[in-house]
Amino acid sequence: MKILLVEDDQLLANALSIALTRESYLITHVTTAKEAINQIKYTEYQSMILDLGLPDMDGIDVLKRIRKQKIDLPILILTARDSIEDKIKGLDLGADDYLSKPFEVPELLARLRVIERRLGTANSALITIKNVTFDTRANVVTVDTHPLVLSKKEYLVLKALVENAGRIQSREQLEAKLYEWQDDIASNTVEVHIHHLRKKLPANFIKNIRGIGYSIDKA
């Protein structure tokens, strides 16, 4: 899951970036509203963590602007403003969740998982398909209780497929989930990762639908 972190407090932002990266989220960090608005034009994020106290513009206005454009991006507000009025305003203007500072990182992570779960329609922390178990919490994949050793990219590809089990993910969609910006991937990386994954997974686990994409059967 790609997350756009909009936070001008460098210290907090760094701590969060590290914590979130450890959970294998892809973090892009910006410090101003302007950058945030610009960023979502170019990259498709699955979630935004938005601080309200930004130097150039009120975070609430960023929220307004995004919703006005009917961009359906889950937004979690993270702010020092903890008055009930502020919370209500934030939530009613289209935020999906509201956490006031000081907050505990594990709670933020849990609330992000709620967002993530909702995006992937039907995935909890533990997803089991055939004899493969995918623990999005611990970032561990097991086949018949044997843990799989996956590289980061392999993990991300598999995760995207598992979270969308039953649906087809195009190569472009998978690429988008692998790279921060639409990097100039003029190559067949995804295919290579799929190839490596298949060596580690049961036969026919990852299916290809020619011309359309890859998928994993639901259950």
Add this chain to the structure above:
Amino acid sequence: MKILLVEDDQLLANALSIALTRESYLITHVTTAKEAINQIKYTEYQSMILDLGLPDMDGIDVLKRIRKQKIDLPILILTARDSIEDKIKGLDLGADDYLSKPFEVPELLARLRVIERRLGTANSALITIKNVTFDTRANVVTVDTHPLVLSKKEYLVLKALVENAGRIQSREQLEAKLYEWQDDIASNTVEVHIHHLRKKLPANFIKNIRGIGYSIDKA
């Protein structure tokens, strides 16, 4: 929106019922886990407000049970347990939000509105015609629950027809949807694709209107 309020504290439950009814939610109030589980069997609620400290069973187990049955009911936990561990547990077990007591009613209302808003925008595009189901989101076509294997162009032709069921699509219109730019298709590709599609679909599913084009009956 119909809400099932599961709360054994009569005083709080009454206050909430009044507040929620005033917001024109339809409230059913039960005081035990047993009643709650029973209730959702008979009535379709759009949301559940769940207290964890119930007399007969831990609310967490109610949550577990509901999620185990893959019931996709938004659940907001409302409880005195405000430790981070409890929050994380609740959220990871499938709760959509977590509010610890004491809380302010307006915040609860705002969080309910978030749930309500989300319910309005969570449907995948499913088109069903006779015994053929077309999921434009998942790129999957099923005939009597059997998935169809379609090539990309076949899929696109069928999609164009299904999305315009009841109307006639000329060969030119179909071609336009198969090719980015009016490539010099001086051939009968569309006819060939239709031919292949017909082999995979029920008889007479795709009709031809001589001299005009192809169509699929609506419903």
Add this chain to the structure above:
DNA sequence: AACAAATTTAAGCTAATTTTAAGTTACATT
């Protein structure tokens, strides 16, 4: 800095799809 691991690039290969084209059948109008 050196090493190992991970990732990307590139190229050859195979098999499936798509296009082409030609022959056949069905339709509508006279």
Add this chain to the structure above:
DNA sequence: AATGTAACTTAAAATTAGCTTAAATTTGTT
């Protein structure tokens, strides 16, 4: 019923997507 046209069928040729492999490059670690 004959005719011209449209649609259907079939098979081959052309194209392309995906698999595999190996080498090149990048990244991360000691």
